[in-house]
Amino acid sequence: MKVQVLPSRRHFEARPDEPVLTAALRQHLNLPHSCKGGSCGTCRVRVLSGAVAYPHGRPPGIDAAEEAAGFALICQARAREDLVIETREIRHVTDVEIRELPARVERMERLAPEVMGLWLRLPAIEPFDWQAGQYIDVMLPGERRRSFSIANPPHDAAFLQLHVRHAPGGAFSGQVFGSMKAGALLHIEGPLGQFVYREGTGPLLLIGGGTGYAPLKAILRAVLERSAPRDAALYWGARTQADLYDDAWLRELAARHPRFRYVPVTEEFVHEAVLRSAGPLAGVDVYAAGPPPMVDAVRATLPAAGADPARIFFDSFDQAPA
Numbered sequence: 001m002k003v004q005v006l007p008s009r010r011h012f013e014a015r016p017d018e019p020v021l022t023a024a025l026r027q028h029l030n031l032p033h034s035c036k037g038g039s040c041g042t043c044r045v046r047v048l049s050g051a052v053a054y055p056h057g058r059p060p061g062i063d064a065a066e067e068a069a070g071f072a073l074i075c076q077a078r079a080r081e082d083l084v085i086e087t088r089e090i091r092h093v094t095d096v097e098i099r100e101l102p103a104r105v106e107r108m109e110r111l112a113p114e115v116m117g118l119w120l121r122l123p124a125i126e127p128f129d130w131q132a133g134q135y136i137d138v139m140l141p142g143e144r145r146r147s148f149s150i151a152n153p154p155h156d157a158a159f160l161q162l163h164v165r166h167a168p169g170g171a172f173s174g175q176v177f178g179s180m181k182a183g184a185l186l187h188i189e190g191p192l193g194q195f196v197y198r199e200g201t202g203p204l205l206l207i208g209g210g211t212g213y214a215p216l217k218a219i220l221r222a223v224l225e226r227s228a229p230r231d232a233a234l235y236w237g238a239r240t241q242a243d244l245y246d247d248a249w250l251r252e253l254a255a256r257h258p259r260f261r262y263v264p265v266t267e268e269f270v271h272e273a274v275l276r277s278a279g280p281l282a283g284v285d286v287y288a289a290g291p292p293p294m295v296d297a298v299r300a301t302l303p304a305a306g307a308d309p310a311r312i313f314f315d316s317f318d319q320a321p322a
């Protein structure tokens with residue numbers, strides 16, 4: 001099937017058995033998306049012509065009225081016929097070239113009982129540009145892929161650092177926590193995603209859950225090491241203290257940077273800690289990354305404290321259906 005994207009007029013081919021978003025990404029078109037699991041609504045498009053279907057049923061991120069009005073979530077929708085879709089495209093992000101590259105695992109380090117740090121080395125002759133907050137896909141046999149945020153900022157590009165959580169039965173994380181050794185060769189594609197740092201002068205509020213900390217670390221380092229100075233606070237929530245695997249580094253960072261505040265959260269939901277102690281949020285740029293319930297709670301509750309919904313940027317770490 002042919003899919004044409006408006007207003008850019010770009011087009012790509014989609015097979016009937018693959019989500020339209022997967023086809024777009026495979027052909028290096030970085031259309032807006034986040035969770036890839038049908039819950040966050042970021043990949044919503046208007047279908048101007050043609051028909052789509054959801055083999056797993058209508059996903060939770062779209063209701064019947066929106067569907068009837070011609071909207072679709074392309075991380076789940078399959079093309080039934082040629083499509084014309086309308087989407088917002090983010091020029092400064094989509095202009096970054098998406099590449100497929102080999103990547104050598106240079107180093108592995110257990111960061112927490114269930115989180116492995118991977119340091120990937122890319123070919124020296126292949127420049128790889130990305131923006132703080134973006135992610136890569138690791139390509140697996142059978143055209144499967146797994147997404148991981150890049151935890152280091154572009155100005156420190158010797159390696160790509162990933163934080164891999166051990167998922168029960170996970171096709172890739174099972175290897176990482178099983179047979180994988182330093183020296184392993186992977187194939188990656190990226191950079192992907194629209195969760196990127198936007199320059200500004202107002203305060204920043206970073207809210208992470210679990211390994212949702214990874215893209216926030218890249219953003220935090222971009223801000224503190226490179227960008228114009230601005231106030232920044234990081235609330236990082238996890239189930240146990242051991243899961244806050246960068247806690248010592250963050251405490252030390254906060255001690256060195258008077259404009260940076262770090263709040264570890266293990267005893268309550270992280271959005272509750274934010275609402276209790278972050279103060280008024282008018283004029284604050286919010287970046288939230290982590291499991292969908294955490295991201296949903298941030299998006300639902302922070303506007304009541306003054307946050308501008310248009311300045312809440314989020315990366316929802318869902319698992320797309322296999």
Ligand code: FES
Nearest residue numbers: 034036041043075
């Ligand atoms: Fe499609 Fe989240 S609903 S990316």
